[in-house]
Structure formats: structure tokens, C-alpha cells
Amino acid sequence: KMVKTLNIIAKDRKRTxxxxxxxxxLIAYLVQKIPSWINSDGLTAIGFFGNVLVASSIVLGAFYGRYWLLLSLLGFAINWFGDSLDGRIAYYRNNPRKWYGFSLDITVDWIGTILIGLGFTIYVQGVWKYLGFLFVVLYGWQMITAQLRYKVGGQYSIDSGIFGPTEVRIILGTIMVLEAFVPDSIYYLATLVTAFLFYSSIVESKKLLKLADQRDAEEKRMKVEDLQNQQRENA
Structure with missing residues (x-):
């Protein structure tokens, strides 16, 4: 049963x-334990609450002490739970709403990312505030690239190489813990994360353009073949 569940969960996404x-x-195990009264929209709401909690922890850290940043760990865990299971539970219960769920998930994730970026700009001082803006922009670039790759290539991938949303949550959570105990480390670590996002966005965009070029060439080849076939039929 576990293998069957894994196949259901993994069939619509390419993970790297x-x-x-x-x-x-873990997801395959959890989808079997979710109470029947919690549906996919409820899990999406739970995931969004996790992002709100992360953003709130950063704001609380700015005004009431940096140890409030540790609350973000709970927020990231809640966000992972809701975000990872909302679509999966629908497929597991054989009640998927592919395009509705896809649209809702992207919208909610984007709003959550904006909130976290705003929280960061409240916490840090001076020119470092621009890092929050850059993080939101670059993460948005990653999201747009993923949607375009889905449109062009027909397969949805939310990962950038060996890093996916889960790894990003772990990295951000680690940054929060270090900042709580090593003040001002967030400035340098956030800079590294932002630089990596920029590099990753460039790499993934180049891959997307290559994929798009290949699809154009394939469609052009198919049109030529169709035209040649029509000419043979008319001869």
C-alpha cells in the first residue's frame, strides 16, 4: 500500500x-493519517498560517528580542505540513482539482513569501532592508520559471537542482537559529542565500530557454512533416 501511495503522490511532479x-x-505516511474533515483547502490554510507565523516571529524579534526568531521553526514546520499535503491529500482521496489547486497553491505561496520578505525588512536595519526585497523578487523569479517550465515542458518541477522548498525552509530556519544566538549573522547569511537564488535563477532560466528552443524546433519539424505528408496525399 505504501508503494501505491508513493506512486500516486509522485506521478505529477519531478523531484530532484x-x-x-x-x-x-513521510508524505505517503501522513496522507493516510489526515482526518477526513480536513480537506486540501484546509491544509493550504494551515500552510499559509505557517508562513504568517514565520513572518510574525521576525517582527516579534525586531521589537521584543531576537529569541522570538526561534518561533519561526514552528512556522516552517507548519508550512511544510500544509504545503506538502494539500495537493497530495486530494489525489490520495481521488478527488483532485488539478488547476484549481495549482492556482491556489501558487497564489498562497507567493503571498506568504511577500510576508516573510516584509518581516525581514522590519527586522534588519539600513541598506540591508533591500535584501528582503531582493529575496522576494528572486524567489518570485524561481516561481515564474517553474510555471513556464511546466507550460513549455509539460512537467512541473519545484526544485532547483538538489534544492527544493523543503531545503530552503531548513536553510532559512538555520539562519533564524543562528541569528537568535549570534546577533547580526543574519545579514551575511541572508546575503549568501540571496546570491545563491540569483545564481540559481540564472541557471534555471538558461535551462528553460534551451527547453523552449528545443520545443520550437520540434514543433517546426512536425509542421514540415505535416506539410510534406499533405503534399504527398495531393500528388
Whole structure:
């Protein structure tokens, strides 16, 4: 049954992240334990609450002390739970709403990312505030690239190489813990994360353009073949 569940969960997405095997096994277990009264929209709301909690922890850290940043760990965990299971539970219960769920998930994730970016700009001082803006912009770039890759290539991938949303949550959570105990480390670590997002966005965009060029060439080849076939039929 576990293998069957894994097949249901993994069939619509291509995963390349480091934790994919352990993560998928955990998801496969959890979807079987979700109470029937919690549906996919409820899980999406739970995931969004996790992002709100992360943003709130950063704001609380700005005004009431940096140890409030540790609350973000709970927020990231809640966000992972809701975000990872909302679509999966619908497929597991054989009640998927592919395009509705896809649209809702992207919208809610984007709003959550904006909130976290705003929280960061409240916490940091001076020119470092621009890092929050850059993080939102670059993460949005990653999201747009993923949607375009889905449109062009026909397969949805939310990972950038060995890093996916789960790894990003772990990295951000680690940054929060370090900032709580090593003040001002967030400035330098956030800079590294932002630089990595920029590099990753460039790499993924180049891959997208290559894929798009290949699709154009394939469609052009098919049109030529169709035209040649029509000419043979008319001869």
C-alpha cells in the first residue's frame, strides 16, 4: 500500500531535491493519517498560517528580542505540513482539482513569501532592508520559471537542482537559529542565500530557454512533416 501511495503522490511532479526520498515516504505516511474533515483547502490554510507565523516571529524579534526568531521553526514546520499535503491529500482521496489547486497553491505561496520578505525588512536595519526585497523578487523569479517550465515542458518541477522548498525552509530556519544566538549573522547569511537564488535563477532560466528552443524546433519539424505528408496525399 505504501508503494501505491508513493506512486500516486509522485506521478505529477519531478523531484530532484536532496531529501526527496525521505520526504515522499513521510508524505505517503501522513496522507493516510489526515482526518477526513480536513480537506486540501484546509491544509493550504494551515500552510499559509505557517508562513504568517514565520513572518510574525521576525517582527516579534525586531521589537521584543531576537529569541522570538526561534518561533519561526514552528512556522516552517507548519508550512511544510500544509504545503506538502494539500495537493497530495486530494489525489490520495481521488478527488483532485488539478488547476484549481495549482492556482491556489501558487497564489498562497507567493503571498506568504511577500510576508516573510516584509518581516525581514522590519527586522534588519539600513541598506540591508533591500535584501528582503531582493529575496522576494528572486524567489518570485524561481516561481515564474517553474510555471513556464511546466507550460513549455509539460512537467512541473519545484526544485532547483538538489534544492527544493523543503531545503530552503531548513536553510532559512538555520539562519533564524543562528541569528537568535549570534546577533547580526543574519545579514551575511541572508546575503549568501540571496546570491545563491540569483545564481540559481540564472541557471534555471538558461535551462528553460534551451527547453523552449528545443520545443520550437520540434514543433517546426512536425509542421514540415505535416506539410510534406499533405503534399504527398495531393500528388
Amino acid at each position: 531535491n536532496i531529501l526527496k526520498n525521505s520526504e515522499q515516504k
